[in-house]
Amino acid sequence: MTETGEDIRVRSPADDSPEDIYAEDGSIRTDFRALVGAAIADRDLLFLRQHVARLHESELGDLIEALQPDQRIALVRLLGDDFDMTALTEVDEAIRLQIVEHLPNAQIAAAIGELDSDDAVYILEDLDHEDREEILAQLPFTERVRLRRALDYPESSAGRRMQTEFVAVPPFWTVGQTIDYMRDEADLPESFSQIFVIDPTFKLLGTVDLDRILRTKRLEKIEAIMRETSHPIPAEMDQEEAAQVFEQYDLLSAAVVDENGRLVGVLTIDDVVDVIQEEAEEDLMRLGGVGDEELSDSVREASRSRIPWLLVNLLTAFLAASVISLFEATIEEIVALAILMPIVAGMGGNAGSQTMTVTVRALATRDLDIHNAWRVVRREAGVGLLNGVVFGMLIGVIAGFWFQDVNIGGIIATAMLINMFAAAVGGILIPLLLDKVGADPAVSSAVFVTAVTDITGFFAFLGLATWWFSVH
Amino acid sequence: MTETGEDIRVRSPADDSPEDIYAEDGSIRTDFRALVGAAIADRDLLFLRQHVARLHESELGDLIEALQPDQRIALVRLLGDDFDMTALTEVDEAIRLQIVEHLPNAQIAAAIGELDSDDAVYILEDLDHEDREEILAQLPFTERVRLRRALDYPESSAGRRMQTEFVAVPPFWTVGQTIDYMRDEADLPESFSQIFVIDPTFKLLGTVDLDRILRTKRLEKIEAIMRETSHPIPAEMDQEEAAQVFEQYDLLSAAVVDENGRLVGVLTIDDVVDVIQEEAEEDLMRLGGVGDEELSDSVREASRSRIPWLLVNLLTAFLAASVISLFEATIEEIVALAILMPIVAGMGGNAGSQTMTVTVRALATRDLDIHNAWRVVRREAGVGLLNGVVFGMLIGVIAGFWFQDVNIGGIIATAMLINMFAAAVGGILIPLLLDKVGADPAVSSAVFVTAVTDITGFFAFLGLATWWFSVH
Structure with missing residues (x-):
C-alpha cells in the first residue's frame, strides 16, 4: 500500500475472515464478542449473517465458547439454517450438549443432513438414545443407514471416526473415465485426496492418490497406477492404533474396511490429528492425576x-x-x-x-x-x-x-x-x-x-x- | 482361505512389508533383528537388499534403532545407494549423527540429492558447519540454492520445515492446460495434494486442491476455481504457530511465503503432525522436570x-x-x-x-x-x-x-x-x-x-x- 512497497502485508490467517476476530493472545477479541452479544440481544440478523455465519467453523466454535450460555443458544436459534453445525464439533462436549439439548430435533436433523458423516456422528454419539433415534428417523434412508453403521462401531474405534463418503472406482476404468466420472458426478465428498479401487463386492483392491491420476495419461488403466500398499484400517481398530499407522506411514487418508475386507469408509488425517492431540493430552492429564476432565466441568x-x-x-x-x-x-x-x-x-x-x-x-x-x-x-x-x-x-x-x-x-x-x-x-x-x-x-x-x-x-x-x- | 470364508484376513499394515517385522508389542521382532544382524556380519547383500532395503522408511528407522551401533554403520555402508536416507529422519538425533559422522561426505551428498528438500534439511541442520558446507558443495546448483535458503531460516521456523518442491501455475491457465502440464512435466514433487497459483513475480494468488481440479471441466480457468483463503504461512513463523494454523483450519498443506508474499515452499501435514507430537511431548517433559532429553542420551x-x-x-x-x-x-x-x-x-x-x-x-x-x-x-x-x-x-x-x-x-x-x-x-x-x-x-x-x-x-x-x- 505504501510507495516503497516495503509494507506489503503477508496475510495472516485471520485476514480471511470478514474481520480479525482474534486478539494477540489467540483469544476472541473482547470488542468483537461485545458486538456479537449486542447483535444477539437486538436480534440483528443482518449483522449475524454477515459477520458470524461466514466465519470458519473453528472460528465460530471459538466464538461460541467465548459467549455466555444463553447467548450461545440464542445465536444458534437466530441463525437457523445459516448456522454451520460443524462448529459444534469444535467446542467442549458440555457446551455442545447444552446447545443441542435446547434445539428442536427437527432443526438438528436438517443440519445433520448437511454435514460430512464423521462430523454428524461426532455430534450424534453424545446424545441420549431417544433424541438420537428421533433425529435419525427424520433423515433420508441412505444417510440414516450410513450414520447408523458408523454409530454401531464401538466408541473410539476407526469405524466411529471414519467418513462414509468416498470415491471408489473399478480397476478396469481408465484415468480418463475416472476424471470424466468425477466431473459429472454431483454427489462427491466435500474434499478428498485419494480414491479407492474396489471389486464388484466392494472389496478393497488398492488406492490411487489424486496427484498420481493427474500426472497419468488418460488411456492408462487405474489398476496400472493403483498402489496396493494402502494400510487399510479395520473398522474395529482403536482410533489410537489407527493414528499410529497414519504417523508411521505419513498417510493423508486411509481406507477403513469391515471384517470381510470390504470398504466401508475413509479415515482422514484431520480426524487423526485430533486423536493424536487427545492421546497426548490424556497422557499428560493422567500423569498429573486428573481424569477426562474438561474446562467446562462443574x-x-x-x-x-x-x-x-x-x-x-x-x-x-x-x-x-x-x-x-x-x-x-x-x-x-x-x-x-x-x-x-x-x-x-x-x-x-x-x-x-x-x-x-x-x-x-x-x-x-x-x-x-x-x-x-x-x-x-x-x-x-x-x-x-x-x-x-x-x-x-x-x-x-x-x-x-x-x-x-x-x-x-x-x-x-x-x-x-x-x-x-x-x-x-x-x-x-x-x-x-x-x-x-x-x-x-x-x-x-x-x-x-x-x-x-x-x-x-x-x-x-x-x-x-x-x-x-x-x-x- | 478356509472353506467357510470366515477366516479372510484383513491386511494389517505390516503385511505390506516383505515380512511382518513387528512383534505384537510394536517392537522389531527379535528373530528378524537376529537375521539382519547375521546378514550384516556375513555381508549378505542379497538378503539385505531384498529384506531391508525394501522396507518403508519408518520401518527401516525402527530397525536401525533396534540394531547395535556398529551394526547400524555397517548396514548403511553395505547398502550404499540402496539405503533410503529418509529413514534417518525417523531415528533419534544421537543415532542419526553417529551414522552420518561415519559416512563419507560424498555418499551423504549423493543420497541427499535424492531426498525431498524438507528431509534433506532435517539431516543437514544437525551437522557441523564444515561437513554441511562440504556436502552442499557437491550438490547441483539449484538443489544447493534451495537447501541453503531453507537452512537460512531460523531453527524451528516454518521455512526450515518447508518443502521447496511444489507445483505452481499462472491464473490464466485452464484446467486442461494444468493437467497436461502435470502429465508432461517429469520433475514434479514426489507427492502433493494442492497446487499454487502465482503471478510472474512468484507472488501467491491462491491455491487449488487436486480434487477441485479433477471435478472441473477442462476449459475452466484456474483463477475461477482457486481459493484465496489459503492461510499462507510466513517463512519466519515459528513451527508451533504454523501447526496451530493447520489445526484450526484442518489444512493438508499450506503455502510458505517470504516477507514479500512470494511463494518459497510448502508445509505439509506430515511435518506438522511431527511438530504437534514434539510440542505435546515438550509440555509433558517440562511438567515432569526434564529438559529436551532423548532416550539415547548418555x-x-x-x-x-x-x-x-x-x-x-x-x-x-x-x-x-x-x-x-x-x-x-x-x-x-x-x-x-x-x-x-x-x-x-x-x-x-x-x-x-x-x-x-x-x-x-x-x-x-x-x-x-x-x-x-x-x-x-x-x-x-x-x-x-x-x-x-x-x-x-x-x-x-x-x-x-x-x-x-x-x-x-x-x-x-x-x-x-x-x-x-x-x-x-x-x-x-x-x-x-x-x-x-x-x-x-x-x-x-x-x-x-x-x-x-x-x-x-x-x-x-x-x-x-x-x-x-x-x-x-
Whole structure:
C-alpha cells in the first residue's frame, strides 16, 4: 500500500475472515464478542449473517465458547439454517450438549443432513438414545443407514471416526473415465485426496492418490497406477492404533474396511490429528492425576474426577507416616531429623518423577521396547547414582553446617544417595512393569513412585540415624 | 482361505512389508533383528537388499534403532545407494549423527540429492558447519540454492520445515492446460495434494486442491476455481504457530511465503503432525522436570539435563525445612506432629499438581483465555474447598483415632482444608501469571506450586498446633 512497497502485508490467517476476530493472545477479541452479544440481544440478523455465519467453523466454535450460555443458544436459534453445525464439533462436549439439548430435533436433523458423516456422528454419539433415534428417523434412508453403521462401531474405534463418503472406482476404468466420472458426478465428498479401487463386492483392491491420476495419461488403466500398499484400517481398530499407522506411514487418508475386507469408509488425517492431540493430552492429564476432565466441568464434576487419585495418595501418605512413627523415639531425641526428613523424601520424589516422565513418554511413543529396555534401566540407575552423589554431598554439607553436626551431614548424604538410586530404579521399573501387565503406566505410575521415594526416604534417613546414634 | 470364508484376513499394515517385522508389542521382532544382524556380519547383500532395503522408511528407522551401533554403520555402508536416507529422519538425533559422522561426505551428498528438500534439511541442520558446507558443495546448483535458503531460516521456523518442491501455475491457465502440464512435466514433487497459483513475480494468488481440479471441466480457468483463503504461512513463523494454523483450519498443506508474499515452499501435514507430537511431548517433559532429553542420551547428558530442576527444588525444600524449624519446640513436645506433617504437605502437593496440570494443558491448547479465566479460577477454588472439606474430615478422623487425640484430629483437618485451598489457588494462579509475563508455564509451575503447598502445609499444621496447645 505504501510507495516503497516495503509494507506489503503477508496475510495472516485471520485476514480471511470478514474481520480479525482474534486478539494477540489467540483469544476472541473482547470488542468483537461485545458486538456479537449486542447483535444477539437486538436480534440483528443482518449483522449475524454477515459477520458470524461466514466465519470458519473453528472460528465460530471459538466464538461460541467465548459467549455466555444463553447467548450461545440464542445465536444458534437466530441463525437457523445459516448456522454451520460443524462448529459444534469444535467446542467442549458440555457446551455442545447444552446447545443441542435446547434445539428442536427437527432443526438438528436438517443440519445433520448437511454435514460430512464423521462430523454428524461426532455430534450424534453424545446424545441420549431417544433424541438420537428421533433425529435419525427424520433423515433420508441412505444417510440414516450410513450414520447408523458408523454409530454401531464401538466408541473410539476407526469405524466411529471414519467418513462414509468416498470415491471408489473399478480397476478396469481408465484415468480418463475416472476424471470424466468425477466431473459429472454431483454427489462427491466435500474434499478428498485419494480414491479407492474396489471389486464388484466392494472389496478393497488398492488406492490411487489424486496427484498420481493427474500426472497419468488418460488411456492408462487405474489398476496400472493403483498402489496396493494402502494400510487399510479395520473398522474395529482403536482410533489410537489407527493414528499410529497414519504417523508411521505419513498417510493423508486411509481406507477403513469391515471384517470381510470390504470398504466401508475413509479415515482422514484431520480426524487423526485430533486423536493424536487427545492421546497426548490424556497422557499428560493422567500423569498429573486428573481424569477426562474438561474446562467446562462443574465444581462437583471436577472434584469427583480428582478424588480417586487423592484417595490412593492418602493411603500411601499414611503408609509413609507409619514408617516415620517407627522412629518416634529417635525424633523425640533429635528434632533436626524431623526438620530434614522432608528434604530426603521430596528430592527423591522429584528425581523419581523425572525418570518416570521420560519412561512413560518413551513407552507411549514406542521408543522404549525390549531391545533397549535393559540399556535404559542401566542408564537411569547410573543417573540416579550420579545425581545421588552430587546432591547427597551438597545436602550433607548444608545440613551439617546448619545443625553444626557432622553426623547429621553424613547420615543425610547417605540417605539421599540411597533414595535417589531407589527413585531412579522405581521411576523406570514401575512404568515398565505396569506396561508389561497391560496397565496404563501413565495412570498409576506416579502414585507408586511417590510411595517408593517417600517410604525409602524416611526409612533410610531415620533408620540410618537411629542405628548410627545407637552405636555412637 | 478356509472353506467357510470366515477366516479372510484383513491386511494389517505390516503385511505390506516383505515380512511382518513387528512383534505384537510394536517392537522389531527379535528373530528378524537376529537375521539382519547375521546378514550384516556375513555381508549378505542379497538378503539385505531384498529384506531391508525394501522396507518403508519408518520401518527401516525402527530397525536401525533396534540394531547395535556398529551394526547400524555397517548396514548403511553395505547398502550404499540402496539405503533410503529418509529413514534417518525417523531415528533419534544421537543415532542419526553417529551414522552420518561415519559416512563419507560424498555418499551423504549423493543420497541427499535424492531426498525431498524438507528431509534433506532435517539431516543437514544437525551437522557441523564444515561437513554441511562440504556436502552442499557437491550438490547441483539449484538443489544447493534451495537447501541453503531453507537452512537460512531460523531453527524451528516454518521455512526450515518447508518443502521447496511444489507445483505452481499462472491464473490464466485452464484446467486442461494444468493437467497436461502435470502429465508432461517429469520433475514434479514426489507427492502433493494442492497446487499454487502465482503471478510472474512468484507472488501467491491462491491455491487449488487436486480434487477441485479433477471435478472441473477442462476449459475452466484456474483463477475461477482457486481459493484465496489459503492461510499462507510466513517463512519466519515459528513451527508451533504454523501447526496451530493447520489445526484450526484442518489444512493438508499450506503455502510458505517470504516477507514479500512470494511463494518459497510448502508445509505439509506430515511435518506438522511431527511438530504437534514434539510440542505435546515438550509440555509433558517440562511438567515432569526434564529438559529436551532423548532416550539415547548418555548417563552424563541425562544427569546434567536434570540437575537444574533438582537444584531449584533443593532450594524450596530447604525453605520448607526452615519453616518446620520454626516449630522445633512444639515438635519436641508432640512427636505425632512430625509423623503427620508430611501428609498435609503431600496431599496438598498432589491437589496442587492436579490443578496445575489442567491449567497448563488448557493454556497450551488455548482453551483457557481471558474470557473464562475468572470462571475457571472460581471453579478451582471451589474444587479446592470441597476436596479440602472431604479430605480434611477423613484425615482428621483417621489421625484422631490413631493418636487417640481429638485435638490433633481437629488441627490436621483444619490444616488440610487450608492447604487444599492454597493448592487450588496456587495451582491455577501460578501458571496463569507465568503465562502472563511470557514465561513457559510448563517449565516452572511445578516448582512454585510445590513450594506453596509445602510451606503452607507445614506452616498451617505446625502453626495451628503451636497456637492451640499454647492456649489449651
